[in-house]
Amino acid sequence: MIYEQEGSILDVPVLSDLDQDGDVEIIFTSNHESGGVLYAIHDTGDDVSGFPINVSSSTINSCPSIADIESDGLLDIIISTRSWNDQHGWNVNIHAIDGYGALKEGFPFSVEGENSSPVTLIDLDNDNNIELVHAVTLDVMHSQSRILVWGHEGEGMLVNSFETEGVIHGGISISDMDGNGSMELVFTGDNEHIHAWDPILDTEPTGWPLNLGSSGISEPIIVDVDNDGDLEIMCVSKSNEIHFFHHDGTNYNNFPYISQDSIYSTPAIGDLDNDGDHEVIVGTLSDLRVIDITEEFGDRYTWSSYRGNMYRDGYFDATLVSIKNHGNTTPDEYFLYDNYPNPFNPITKLSFVLPKNSRVSLTIFDTRGMVVKTLLDSEQVSGKSSVNWDGRNEIGLPVSTGLYFYRIEAEGFTETKKMIFLK
Numbered sequence: 001m002i003y004e005q006e007g008s009i010l011d012v013p014v015l016s017d018l019d020q021d022g023d024v025e026i027i028f029t030s031n032h033e034s035g036g037v038l039y040a041i042h043d044t045g046d047d048v049s050g051f052p053i054n055v056s057s058s059t060i061n062s063c064p065s066i067a068d069i070e071s072d073g074l075l076d077i078i079i080s081t082r083s084w085n086d087q088h089g090w091n092v093n094i095h096a097i098d099g100y101g102a103l104k105e106g107f108p109f110s111v112e113g114e115n116s117s118p119v120t121l122i123d124l125d126n127d128n129n130i131e132l133v134h135a136v137t138l139d140v141m142h143s144q145s146r147i148l149v150w151g152h153e154g155e156g157m158l159v160n161s162f163e164t165e166g167v168i169h170g171g172i173s174i175s176d177m178d179g180n181g182s183m184e185l186v187f188t189g190d191n192e193h194i195h196a197w198d199p200i201l202d203t204e205p206t207g208w209p210l211n212l213g214s215s216g217i218s219e220p221i222i223v224d225v226d227n228d229g230d231l232e233i234m235c236v237s238k239s240n241e242i243h244f245f246h247h248d249g250t251n252y253n254n255f256p257y258i259s260q261d262s263i264y265s266t267p268a269i270g271d272l273d274n275d276g277d278h279e280v281i282v283g284t285l286s287d288l289r290v291i292d293i294t295e296e297f298g299d300r301y302t303w304s305s306y307r308g309n310m311y312r313d314g315y316f317d318a319t320l321v322s323i324k325n326h327g328n329t330t331p332d333e334y335f336l337y338d339n340y341p342n343p344f345n346p347i348t349k350l351s352f353v354l355p356k357n358s359r360v361s362l363t364i365f366d367t368r369g370m371v372v373k374t375l376l377d378s379e380q381v382s383g384k385s386s387v388n389w390d391g392r393n394e395i396g397l398p399v400s401t402g403l404y405f406y407r408i409e410a411e412g413f414t415e416t417k418k419m420i421f422l423k
Contacts, residue, residue: 001045005052007032011063011118015311018048018066018075018099022367023403024311024420029060029079036060038079038097050101058083058093062118062171063307065314069121069130069152075099078314080116080134081108090114092136096154106154113138113146118307120172122316124149124159124183124200130315131159133185133199135168143167143190149199160199166190170219170266173303174316175231177222177247178205183318186303188216188235194245207249214239218266219306224298225252225269225278231302234280236263242282242291261285266306271297274347299340299351299386310343334358334413339406343420344391346398350375351386352408358382361409364389372399380410391421398423 007030018025018040025048027040036055040048058081065078077097085091092113096104113136120133129152138144145168151157168189177184177196184196184205193209194216215238225232230247237243240259244252261284272279272290280291301320308316320338335353342348350362362376373394375387389406391399401423407416 001043003039003041003045005030005039006037010060012307012312014064014066014307014313016066016075016313018077020075020099022418027064027066027077029062029064031059036079036081038064038077040077040101048099048101050099053097053101055079055081055095061092061116063312063314065119065121065307066311067121067130067313067315069096069132071128076104078119078121078132080119082113082115083110088112092116092134094119094132094134094150094154096132104154109155111136111148117168118171118314120174120185120308120314120316122174122183123318126318133172135172135187135189137167145189147172147185147187147197147199149185160202162195162197162199164189164191164195166192166215169215169217170235171307171314173220173222174308174318175222175233175302176321177208177231177233179230179247183316186220186222186233188212188218188220190215192216192237194220194233194235194243205247210245210249212237212241212243214241217264220303221267221269221305222303223269223278224300224302225293226295227298229298229300231300234267234269236265236267236282240284242267242280244280257291259284259289261287268305270305270341299337299349301338304340310341334408334410334415336408336415336417338417339389339419343422345422346391347388348391348419349386349388350406351384352410353384354380354382354410356382356411358410360385361407362387363407363409365405365407366399367403367405372404375406 010029013028015024038053040051061080069076079095081093091110093108093110096107115137117135121130124131132150143166147162149159166189173186184198186196188194195209218236220235222233234244241256244255267282278293278297307314337351339348339350360380364372
């Protein structure tokens, strides 16, 4: 299909099952002369009911973010705009719109500022409600920025804030860099440092912030690149260097990588050649480069791609970091991870945790509920285990592009998750 919209698309489109019918919708923003527009379309090119939405007298700052911010079973779309007020100057406005296109109570609300980063969504305080996190440029001329953390209720629910010199570039990533169970907000910008700020404890880990030597220009990417249980962090600086740090601030082997050509975007990282280690993929002004990391990677749930995941929805599911693999330590509950990567082609990894030796059935289904492939039906030992699926059915034929489900059954524990196969 081809869909034509007014104005230029901002940042990236976002994928989400907005109407919860089993397939994903495409949600994106654009600006034109009279204001901004929020679009939501089906894969057929038809508009989702209630969309598009015109935001008059305002320009939209970036792509949308999507999550169920108040745990009512309905997904919400968060966008930021900016508008001019003759009394107060530039304001940044935060909008929350439900999946039916209706503005949520308490929104929009405004805060002083000239621009905003994309909004990052996370339940920081474990109360089953989502906090809204974004960076506001207070004054471009004097390079002052502020990280703002808002409660899901909207206006007047400021949880905490962090002020820094310089404009913050890219979005705000999420991780637990110091492993204390409390999430940090990770960001970089013109003050030439990467910060990891915990808004609940109002601190940064020992050894942070990390000095880049020049302005950071990309959203930080966070992964366990060497399978040691700790996290590594990657970002690009204005001097065209790709920096890779261990969680304690020491440089990863053979980094920073210095490019002779300009880099303007956030690099990607993933197992491009399915050999069990990561590759860094970076676009420069003149080419696309792939840097091979020759160590087996870990699969901790992290901020592993631009806007957090392959759906680009800006949502960090903090519940997925609660189960960790601690060597020979036996976990105390069953757990099924999200498959990685997702969407995928041709191989994805499905991981699960068993608190005791159990008979495990792990099965792939299509949208009609028909069995596509049985990956496991046998006794498995306690701890964390993984199995790959190559996108083929029981007789070895490739499946069609589309939505699939995988289900684990073990000693009374059952859970089903969804994934997308792309040819």
